[in-house]
Amino acid sequence: MTNEHATVLRTLDAIPDGLLACDARELAAQLGGSTLIRIAGDRSPALFVSVLLHGNETSGWEALRRYLLAVERPGRSLVVFIGNVLAAAHGQRALAGQPDYNRIWCGAAAGGVEQELALALEAELVKQPLFAAIDLHNNTGRNPHYSVLTNFAPQALVLAREFSEKAVYIEEPATVLTRLLQQFCPTVALEVGPVGDAASDDRTLTALHRYCELESLDGDVPELELHRSLGRVHIPVGASFDFADASGGDADITLTSGMEAVNFHVVPEGTEFASTACELTQVLTVLDPAHQVVTDKYFRAIDGRITFARDVVPAMYTVDRSVIRQDCLCYLMERFEVPPLQR
Numbered sequence: 579m580t581n582e583h584a585t586v587l588r589t590l591d592a593i594p595d596g597l598l599a600c601d602a603r604e605l606a607a608q609l610g611g612s613t614l615i616r617i618a619g620d621r622s623p624a625l626f627v628s629v630l631l632h633g634n635e636t637s638g639w640e641a642l643r644r645y646l647l648a649v650e651r652p653g654r655s656l657v658v659f660i661g662n663v664l665a666a667a668h669g670q671r672a673l674a675g676q677p678d679y680n681r682i683w684c685g686a687a688a689g690g691v692e693q694e695l696a697l698a699l700e701a702e703l704v705k706q707p708l709f710a711a712i713d714l715h716n717n718t719g720r721n722p723h724y725s726v727l728t729n730f731a732p733q734a735l736v737l738a739r740e741f742s743e744k745a746v747y748i749e750e751p752a753t754v755l756t757r758l759l760q761q762f763c764p765t766v767a768l769e770v771g772p773v774g775d776a777a778s779d780d781r782t783l784t785a786l787h788r789y790c791e792l793e794s795l796d797g798d799v800p801e802l803e804l805h806r807s808l809g810r811v812h813i814p815v816g817a818s819f820d821f822a823d824a825s826g827g828d829a830d831i832t833l834t835s836g837m838e839a840v841n842f843h844v845v846p847e848g849t850e851f852a853s854t855a856c857e858l859t860q861v862l863t864v865l866d867p868a869h870q871v872v873t874d875k876y877f878r879a880i881d882g883r884i885t886f887a888r889d890v891v892p893a894m895y896t897v898d899r900s901v902i903r904q905d906c907l908c909y910l911m912e913r914f915e916v917p918p919l920q921r
């Protein structure tokens with residue numbers, strides 16, 4: 579075998595026959611695993627587009643195949659990375675036993691197939707210049723669509739503003755794919771809206787058309803409604819949880835109903851977040867971007883009522899139990915301006 583990584587990353591120079599007829603669940607049968615496809619278009623260098631790092635987040639692939647079916651030739655050459663097709667076959671974010679495919683990059687010691695995959699993709703990325711990179715995701719929870727920045731390169735800000743006036747800057751996890759991609763070109767991740775909502779697919783398709791027709795990312799740095807993450811809220815593995823509107827009342831922590839509706843809105847200090855008969859630290863953990871436990875900074879518990887200890891902007895709050903267990907309950911954010919030196 580000439581390519582030592584061939585088994586973990588398939589590379590193709592054209593779209594295989596029949597591939598665009600496949601929905602996300604059918605890709606594994608066609609491709610067998612993670613695949614990189616180079617597609618010639620009118621402009622160069624190529625736009626990198628990644629889809630299905632999370633196998634249940636199908637809008638990226640849906641929009642991409644609709645785009646490729648609609649145009650005779652893409653407006654710009656594409657390098658398409660189709661991520662976790664095995665999880666996609668089961669409609670899952672990741673399969674049991676697999677790591678999260680957006681936590682395996684940039685030297686993450688994921689081990690096994692995924693570590694090989696990260697090395698293989700990096701080896702492919704150096705082979706051609708790239709115009710820009712967009713990593714396509716669906717939101718979890720009820721959130722507006724927005725972009726996620728991992729740096730403030732002016733061209734990355736332009737890329738973000740093309741999609742939404744809302745953006746989130748994240749310092750961690752350091753092992754997301756965009757952290758790798760930003761070493762090669764302006765990069766942004768797009769949270770396009772909830773999965774299963776036709777508007778999410780349509781919005782992504784519109785964005786793909788725009789990105790492929792963009793001549794340049796130069797120009798004035800745009801205004802963005804930018805937030806940065808203060809921390810991630812987890813429920814410790816040993817703690818049981820329930821939502822107030824569905825609660826039998828015997829869980830360790832009962833989460834106040836309706837928090838999903840305040841995603842991306844300022845929530846004042848003192849607002850109730852949950853109730854518990856346990857110690858605060860037994861039922862909630864807030865980790866800051868440096869992975870330090872900072873629960874007391876953001877929550878206080880008095881007489882069983884857990885309230886916010888300061889004004890925050892919650893985001894990605896989800897009521898999906900598997901996401902809460904696999905990822906987190908929500909992020910806490912604050913409004914933020916791009917540091918002047920980096921504008």
Ligand SMILES: [Zn+2]
Pocket residue numbers: 631632635680715716
């Ligand atoms: Zn995702």
